[in-house]
Amino acid sequence: LAKTTQPISMDSYEGQEVNITCSHNNIATNDYITWYQQFPSQGPRFIIQGYKTKVTNEVASLFIPADRKSSTLSLPRVSLSDTAVYYCLVGDGTGRRALTFGSGTRLQVQP
Amino acid sequence: EAGVAQSPRYKIIEKRQSVAFWCNPISGHATLYWYQQILGQGPKLLIQFQNNGVVDDSQLPKDRFSAERLKGVDSTLKIQPAKLEDSAVYLCASSLSRLGQGNTEAFFGQGTRLTVV
Numbered sequence: 001l002a003k004t005t006q007p008i009s010m011d012s013y014e015g016q017e018v019n020i021t022c023s024h025n026n027i028a029t030n031d032y033i034t035w036y037q038q039f040p041s042q043g044p045r046f047i048i049q050g051y052k053t054k055v056t057n058e059v060a061s062l063f064i065p066a067d068r069k070s071s072t073l074s075l076p077r078v079s080l081s082d083t084a085v086y087y088c089l090v091g092d093g094t095g096r097r098a099l100t101f102g103s104g105t106r107l108q109v110q111p
Numbered sequence: 112e113a114g115v116a117q118s119p120r121y122k123i124i125e126k127r128q129s130v131a132f133w134c135n136p137i138s139g140h141a142t143l144y145w146y147q148q149i150l151g152q153g154p155k156l157l158i159q160f161q162n163n164g165v166v167d168d169s170q171l172p173k174d175r176f177s178a179e180r181l182k183g184v185d186s187t188l189k190i191q192p193a194k195l196e197d198s199a200v201y202l203c204a205s206s207l208s209r210l211g212q213g214n215t216e217a218f219f220g221q222g223t224r225l226t227v228v
Contacts, residue, residue: 043115043202043219044154087153098144098167099217101153 004088009106018075020105022088025069033064033071034099036087044087044101048073075107083109113137115220117203123226129191132223136184136205142166143180144217145188146202154202160186161208193227200224 006022024033032051036044048055050062050071061074075082085106089099116135124130136143141162146154157176159167162183171178175194180186190197200222207216 041221041224043204043222044217045219046216049216098156098159100156101146103151103153 004090004102006086006088006102006105008103009108011108011110012078013110014079015077018078018082018107018109020073020075020086020088020107021070022073023070024088024090027068027090028092030092031068031090032092033062033068034089034091035060035062035073036089036101038085038087038104047086078107078109080109080111083107115203115205115218117201117220117223119223120221121224121226123228124193126195126227127192129189130193130225131187131189132201132203132225134186134188134203134220136186136203137218140205140207140218141183142206142208142217143186144204144206145178145186146204146219148200148202148222150199157188157201190225193225195227198225198227 004022004024012018032049034049035047037047038044048057048060048062050064052064052068055062063072085104087101087104089101091099115137118133122130143160145157147157148154157171158178160180163180176190178188188201202219202222204217204219
């Protein structure tokens with residue numbers, strides 16, 4: 001299983017763009033990169049998933065360089081409600097194997 | 112679309128007692144997961160079912176934990192007897208997991224917070 005490394009915590013202010021980088025040096029050819037968000041007292045919630053280059057949805061963007069050994073989750077113009085723990089996960093492309101969560105990045109957004 | 116339902120939301124038991132958690136996944140989701148999340152840590156997979164078969168239970172403490180998924184739909188996770196270190200949130204998740212179509216999104220329930228005293 002590819003291991004991921006991400007910062008333990010980050011601070012930001014409302015309206016700023018936040019970039020959380022995750023390193024996954026041992027990513028396998030058929031692995032996808034997935035990010036989840038977790039608020040206190042709730043289960044994790046899917047944010048975005050990608051394989052290479054750039055993926056964008058209504059919530060975030062995911063940037064993946066050509067070597068795929070890292071990825072960056074970009075949250076545009078964060079608000080107080082984006083305060084949460086963000087998990088970077090790497091898993092096989094078959095969907096058969098469950099994703100492994102690390103400790104995540106605790107994002108604190110200040111007013 | 113209805114989400115993953117879990118019950119109870121909270122449970123307090125004494126050590127050495129038994130406890131059971133129930134999960135109803137999203138309709139049509141073939142894959143069901145149970146995770147354990149200790150305060151301050153990421154979720155840890157306990158067991159993964161594909162329909163009613165076990166795919167991965169390598170991290171399930173089988174001397175005290177058991178899980179089943181009857182008819183490939185609902186699932187129960189049981190702890191017997193409970194220890195103090197079992198205090199955690201137990202999360203159930205489900206996904207479509209169509210083979211060959213990349214990782215599919217896992218939908219999580221709100222979890223059951225277990226306190227063992």
